[in-house]
Amino acid sequence: MTVFVLVVLVWVVTSSAGWPRFHETFLSWPDAKKAFPDIARGFWTNVKMFLIAEPIILVIGILVAITRSTVSPWLTPLRGAAVLYTDLLRGVPTLLVVVLLALGVPALRLTGLTTSLFWLTLVALVLSYGAYVAEVVRSGIESIHPSQIASAQALALSRPQTMRHVVLPQALRRVAPPLLNDFVSLQKDTALVSAVGVSEALFAAQDYGNFNFNYTPLLVAGAFFVAITIPLARFTDWLGRRALRRQRG
Amino acid sequence: MSGPVLSARGLRKSYGDRVVLDGIDLDIHQHDVVCLIGSSGSGKSTLLRCLDLLEQIDDGVIELDGREVSDPHVDPRAVRREIGMVFQAYNLFPHLSVLDNCTLAPVRVHGTDRDEAESRSRELLTRFGLGDKASAHPDQLSGGQQQRAALVRALCTGPRVLLLDEITAALDPELVGEVLEMVRAEARAGMTMVLATHEMAFAREVATRVCFLDRGRILEQGPPEQLLTNPGEERTRQFLRRVLPS
Secondary structure: OHHHHHHHHHHHHHOOOOHHHHHHHHOOHHHHHHHHHHHHHHHHHHHHHHHHHHHHHHHHHHHHHHHHOOOOHHHHHHHHHHHHHHHHHHHOOHHHHHHHHHHHHHHHOOOOOOOOHHHHHHHHHHHHHHHHHHHHHHHHHHHOOHHHHHHHHHOOOOHHHHHHHHHHHHHHHHHHHHHHHHHHHHHHHHHHHHHHOOOOHHHHHHHHHHHHOOOHHHHHHHHHHHHHHHHHHHHHHHHHHHHHHHHHO | OOOOOEEEEEEEEEEOOEEEEEEEEEEEOOOOEEEEEOOOOOOHHHHHHHHOOOOOOOEEEEEEOOEEOOOOOOOHHHHHOOEEEEOOOOOOOOOOOHHHHHHHHHHHOOOOOHHHHHHHHHHHHHHOOOHHHOOOOHHHOOHHHHHHHHHHHHHOOOOOEEEEEOOOOOOOHHHHHHHHHHHHHHHHOOOEEEEEOOOHHHHHHHOOEEEEEEOOEEEEEEOHHHHHHOOOOHHHHHHHHHHOOO
């Protein structure tokens, strides 16, 4: 059945009126080969951004989530700031944050602040994803049953110790799948920085396309992303299964 | 004879309009084994949680060694370091091995050296038949084993008083015995304990004193042979008729 549907689909597409033209502009092997080195170099920028941003996002997400789950009246201003941050950054399109930081910060002409588009857009991604990750972590923290906290308190653990040794380890294990889902999504969204001209894979592909009137490189760039995100997804599945096996035995 | 280790005076606690504890007076002396009996909702669990400062009380005083600890200025952790508590639902930490469950508080709270904490935990685990389960995770154990591990965890910090909140209530009947055996051993060793329980036969066997709780009050208390066979109050007699089949 699947095969049949695929065959029909392929037939419909390849017999369409525009197919010869499409084949020429999007599936040109020589163009794919010619654009490959530039895209590969660009993609290395995506990978670098992802690798640098991910640990920072995780730290920010955890810190913001912990801040939001504190109860001390002393920390009320900090909690307010955390709520404002997550609400704002989740509400604004990531692309907008990228453009704002890339154009806005250099316009301020502040001395000592970087004007490197790579770093500015990286900060934008970190800010945007930090808010998402914070909410995921917070949902994990809130999912831990109060009896766990009661029994940590009964052992005379302090609130920070309870968070560090009892709540957070369980919360992070529980939200690992949605968390890793966010990271797969981040890997894709590094392409958003092409909008302000950071020469990553998508930018390189568009650049080639605009110059040579051939868009095959877009598919090449797509293949690069898929080549990373699919193994990443399988890896996260495997991690999740392994953690379950360890705990259930 | 020195004063009580733990005592409550005029303890009051309510959740909204519902009064849960309505003026509790209770003295627990060293080596006492006090059993709290009474129907569900009579306030047994709440009383234990209040004694461990896990619940805020509305009125009254709790004293540990004659020092008022229900004062909001007292750090509850200093009190909980001296008291061990075990819950009905075990509440072991599922992400930690049995051994790590046992060493967490000694290492993090009491500043015990890790090696020392581990050897003491292993010793206790072995004494209570869990020596081969030290590296297992809680989910790999039976209910009875989990509850015994939870008891060992509470004992690892060397508490002066042990509070046990219906610790056999969630267990299959055939697993109750192994847990009670452990409590019996502790009672024999002179551990001071307060336990909320539905096991009347066990209460009669280990208790030095039985308290019957009814609607947030200690309606009656006394030695088990007297209170369980010849109670003074009609409510106690009604309750015992319901829980004792004979």
